[in-house]
Amino acid sequence: MKDKILGIVFSNIHDQSLSKATQNRTFAAMPFMANYRLVDFSLSNLSPLRPEAVGVITKYNYRSLVSHISDGAEWDLKRKNGGVLIISPFEKEKNKIYKNRLEALFNAREFIAESSAQTVVLCDCNLVSIIDLNKAFCFHLEKDADITLLTSKQTIKADFSVGTYENGEIYNFSGDNFYLDVFFIKRELVLKIIDYSIKNNLKSFSEDILKKAANKLKIFAFDVKEKIYKIASLNDYYSVSFAILKSDEQIFNNLITRKTDLMPTVYKQNSKLKNSVIGENCIIDGYVENSIIFSGVKIECGCKVVNSIIMNNCIITNDSELSFVIADKNLRFDRKKLKGNINNPLYLNSI
Amino acid sequence: MKPKCVALLLAGGQGKRLFPLVKNSSKPAVSFGGKYRIIDFTLSNLKNSDIDTVGVLTQYQPFELNEYLGSGEAWDLNLKNGGLYVLPPYTELCGGNFYSGTADAVYKNLNFLNRFEPECVLILSADHIYFMDYSKLIDFHNSKKADLTICTTQVDIKDAKRFGIILKDQNNKIISFEEKPKKPKSDRASMGVYVFNFRKLKKYLKQDFQNEKSNHDFGKDIIPLMLKQNEKVFSFDFNGYFRDVGTSESFWKANMDVLERGLQNKKIYTKNSSYKPHLIKDGAEISNSLVSNGARVLGTVKNSLVFENAEIKSGAEIINSIIMSNAVVEENARVHNAIIANDARVKKSTSVVGKNGEIAVIAANIKTRCSVQTGDKMPLCPIKEEIKNEG
Incomplete structure (x- = not known):
């Protein structure tokens, strides 16, 4: 019989890296590829593990995230016992709004303590990849590891990298296996770590716990074979979106999001399109090339959208021309000619 | 709280x-308008009218329809x-039968209606x-103190022969x-949308059930019988799109029409089956068309x-054309004036063409091996033969 597992998703940890776009939403709720939000990757990856429960740790600005996740039914996480739970900040004397991962976990301590699962898997929302976590989970159990870190041999921006023996056990914290901000850990151990770090006022999970305890614990690295995209800045967000548009559309196959009851998109007489991803309920009568158009966008005749990301319900009218632009939701472009460049796309959340 | 009105959907x-399109499912479950199913429109009308007790009567090839309806979550x-109740034909101690007509289907589910004791039943x-x-229809029905209101x-x-045709007086009371x-005698046709006073509905269904000569059909039997017995039967004029x-x-x-007029600002609820946005690749040309989630377009699409x-x-x-x-x-491949049904495949460099105002249909799950057009003897497309058989 398969062992039970508990999931934890950190929704705010990387807010700073998309600071302009996360004023009114969490990092996890960042809209992505026309129909999705970044949290869809975490939840779609966790769903096949049939987790007993998934706690989504939030801090602030979580309205859009909560409404997106709803009861979790889309990811088969609407369960009688367990299922998805939004863990919002809970301020009391000892329990301040958290500033780092360890304090955030303290906020979720009860949720973890109440569970009967033996293992906890923790992940952030900055990975844009569909990963078979069942393989990693089996590896973790097989090795009877205390902690299994998910790593990739692709060179990506990472907090740290590790060197491993042939069996996957970690021997040092430098090497060519880059850490992916996802790890499996024994539930009893994570509770101990929470208590220890709060008592000793520790700040960093990787610096103060992982690296210091490496010789006392059995820490393994599981090498993920899937193609990894990671978002650490708005420029990454832009370039990853277009990398997927260009060559990785199969990423959508196992990606689940919240369904909407929007009408399909309608193309009018003058529409001209090249190589684009389009959401629902758009009305397009203009020129769109190499762009990602979210649901509800209207592009009128005479307007041009090139190399851009246009989020929900934007209206582009009166011969506006946009290129290398990331337009956040609900903007109206009237006679606007705006241009960013490929290495530094122009982000707009107001006009 | 008991609902004032219970709806029954004859599905x-x-x-x-519509044979080639309904090979593996019943008509209400056939997809429509990009991402919808035909039954979504009636169910959404009910939701938009705040009617929340609904029985769906199923019989023909119900698997896909049942799967689609599920718990009714998509329509709240x-x-x-x-909520939603699926009402299939059933057997009892002394045997049972399939539904033999619309009235028979409702008669066999009087137990369901009795449980709610509604004032009126929307069929x-x-x-x-x-x-x-529908709330306007029901208000009208109540204001006339009608026994039956027909939309x-x-x-x-020219098409009137295909419908139930009514004659009415200036108070909208139906004469024939x-x-x-x-x-x-007129161009005013029944839409198959009825509101019955529940007490009267029971009375006439029971009476009809005793009559062995009856077809057990609302249009052929129940309505004429009620008119004959001078019940208050009214017409509710509907002038919208139908x-x-x-x-x-x-x-x-x-x-x-969906492509041209949209959905008239009405919200249609559906069980969406695809999460993916659609992709338009280089070389695609799209104009005056509707494209749904998950589609991939690399070719030319016009008025489709x-x-x-x-x-x-x-x-x-x-x-x-319509690519389902x-x-x-x-x-x-070329597809002109045609419907390509679910899961069908039009092979490389072949063509499917509807000529002389007719629509060519490639049935569900079929692969075309050669070019076809309407008028050809199409083994793939038995629609013409079906129509002939029906006379």
Whole structure:
């Protein structure tokens, strides 16, 4: 019989890296590829593990995230016992709004303590990849590891990298296996770590716990074979979106999001399109090339959208021309000619 | 709290004239308008009218329809009290039968209605495309203190033979009703949408059930009987958009209406089946068309509808056509004035062409091996033969 597992998703940890776009939403709720939000990757990856429960740790600005996740039914996480739970900040004397991962976990301590699962898997929302976590989970159990870190041999921006023996056990914290901000850990151990770090006022999970305890614990690295995209800045967000548009559309196959009851998109007489991803309920009568158009966008005749990301319900009218632009939701472009460049796309959340 | 009105959806019809599209499912479950199913329109009308106790009567090929309805969640009908009930034919101690007519189907579910003791019962067909607020109809029914209110709409006098035709006085009281008359007396046709006073409905269904000569049909038997016995039968005039999608031509036309007119700002609820955005690749040319989630377009699409997860490969040309869910049109194929049903595949460089105002239909799950056009003897497309058989 398969062992039970508990999931934890950190929704705010990387807010700073998309600071302009996360004023009114969490990092996890960042809209992505026309129909999705970044949290869809975490939840779609966790769903096949049939987790007993998934706690989504939030801090602030979580309205859009909560409404997106709803009861979790889309990811088969609407369960009688367990299922998805939004863990919002809970301020009391000892329990301040958290500033780092360890304090955030303290906020979720009860949720973890109440569970009967033996293992906890923790992940952030900055990975844009569909990963078979069942393989990693089996590896973790097989090795009877205390902690299994998910790593990739692709060179990506990472907090740290590790060197491993042939069996996957970690021997040092430098090497060519880059850490992916996802790890499996024994539930009893994570509770101990929470208590220890709060008592000793520790700040960093990787610096103060992982690296210091490496010789006392059995820490393994599981090498993920899937193609990894990671978002650490708005420029990454832009370039990853277009990398997927260009060559990785199969990423959508196992990606689940919240369904909407929007009408399909309608193309009018003058529409001209090249190589684009389009959401629902758009009305397009203009020129769109190499762009990602979210649901509800209207592009009128005479307007041009090139190399851009246009989020929900934007209206582009009166011969506006946009290129290398990331337009956040609900903007109206009237006679606007705006241009960013490929290495530094122009982000707009107001006009 | 007991609901004042309970709705019954007749969703068991076979839809013979739509045969190639309903091979594996019943007509209400046929996909429509990109991402919808035909039954979504009636269920959404109910939701938009705040009617939340609904029985769906199923019979013909119900698997896909049952799967689609599920708990009724998509229409907010997953309720503890009320909500969606699927009502298939059943057997009892002394045996049982399939539903032998619309009235028989309702008669066999009187137990269901008795449980709620509603004031009135709304009877609907699940295979029409229209937008209607039933609460106005029910208000009208109550204000007239009617025993039966029939929704009527104006039809082309040429088509009147296909409908139940009514005559009414200036107070909208119905004087006569003829089901599919040879010589129609007016162009006012029943839409198959009825509100019955529940007490009267029970009375007449029981009476009809005793009559062995009856067809057990609302149009042919129950309504004429009620008129004969001088019950208060009224007509509620509906002037909005209304389409019967019983034939492949009318199905095609109603889909084109969605493209031209949209959904008239009405919210239609559906069980979405694809999460993916659609992709338009280089070489694609799209104009005046509707494209749904999950579709991939590499070819030319004009005046057409592309349903969920359909694929139009490069060089393919789709004009005035409907490419239904999961269908594939391969490289350099031509599809003009046609319907390519769910999961069908039009092979490379072949063509499917509807000529002389007719619509060519490629049935569900079929692969075309050669080019076809209407008028050809099409083994793939038995629609013409079906219509002849039906007379």
